[in-house]
Amino acid sequence: MRITNYLFTRVGKWSKQYSNLPDRYIKRAMEQVYWRNPEGIQYKPNTVVQRKKFLFSVHRPWTAQFRQDNAPGKLHAKIFVEPIKEWSHFRGDRVQILVGKDKGKQGVIKEIIQERNWVIVEGLNCELKQLGQKEDFAGVWIKSEKPLLVTTEISLVDPSDLAPTPIEWRYTEDGQRVRVSTRTGRIIPLPASMEETIDYKTKGTYKEQPKDTTADAISEITFEPALKTFEMDIMEKMGIREERIPPKSYWY
Template sequence: MPRLTQLYLAAASRHNIKEITVNRHYRYVMARPGTIQAQIANLPGRSRPPVIVQPIKEWKIHLGDLVIYNCYKYVGKMEGYRGTMVASETPLDYFSVALVDPSDSQPTDIQFRYTEAGDRVRVSKRTGRIIPIPAKALLNPDEPDPAKYTDQPKDTSVDDVGKKTFKIQYKSVEQDLMDKYNIVETRTRAKTYWY
């Protein structure tokens, strides 16, 4: 259940309201929900088509890439004047962002190709140059940077990691403990059957 519907249901139960109407196409705008500007943008009976999110099959933009936003909203366009840009807080569409080619600082579309060594690289469609993937994108955000990391006192050393200390033994836990503490068992275990 959407959060807005939950809030309406909670408010209705407090005021003993039986029937609730929720705008299915409620759109969040720059103003907070409940303010006059938000109510004007979402008047009753005004239905807008939902924002369709296209699935991204292959990410071409990575963390640390230089990109340009292609779609700006301008108001008051006239001949010889492009208009005034209006800032609007909306989700950023992946397809409205273009990667910047480092060779000439212009937006470009890319495709993936393979080098002679067999490495998969991004190549600019306009200039044909290889666009390297930034080092930031290759790092896991949960792990520290290996170049800047210094060993701590509780870290396991490289020599200890390479040692083989485990020996495979086909024993149960009880048999292992008995061997470790020199316990001799003269009784024989009865057979168990699982059905």
């Protein structure tokens, strides 16, 4: 399997972290099944024809805009994405823009689109769009940030001197994995906002809601595996003892 195909058939971890949605929901929201085998013993099971190649843009996979961009029968030209072995940019990181009209300016990452190696920097690399223009109405101008490539268009900022720097991952003496500036050797700490989602600022400060499954219920062990059949388990719980002696059986 080509790594580019893998990148386009997954949803990046940091791309969906802020939404705090389960993987099964995102998979169901993206699914486009064209044909599925009927149920029955006479049919081959788990035979499904579905869409495997999607166009990832600034719209998240569970939105109506994503479904509109990837409508059934709507095909797009193949987009090649450079594989990144270790993702090093997170929400809240300060970066410097290396290209475009905002070259040299610094800003904070507010959104990550890992499927395309994109980040969106708050308030920078913007464009104006005119929407709703008619003969008797001038329309509305909307300002929005355009995505930037993490490989060539931005660089992390070293907090010690506020200058752009390449980084690499290293281990401290106590075994903690950190980002280190290769120019100054200083550690670039991970931003606190990388854990932030639409439901909480940090996991430790989250308060359970009435509809949430409690942590005690999740950690409770309700099943103990045993070497017995379903019938044997029922008989044991009902106090039924099997006193019949089974006949001998032979295998050839």
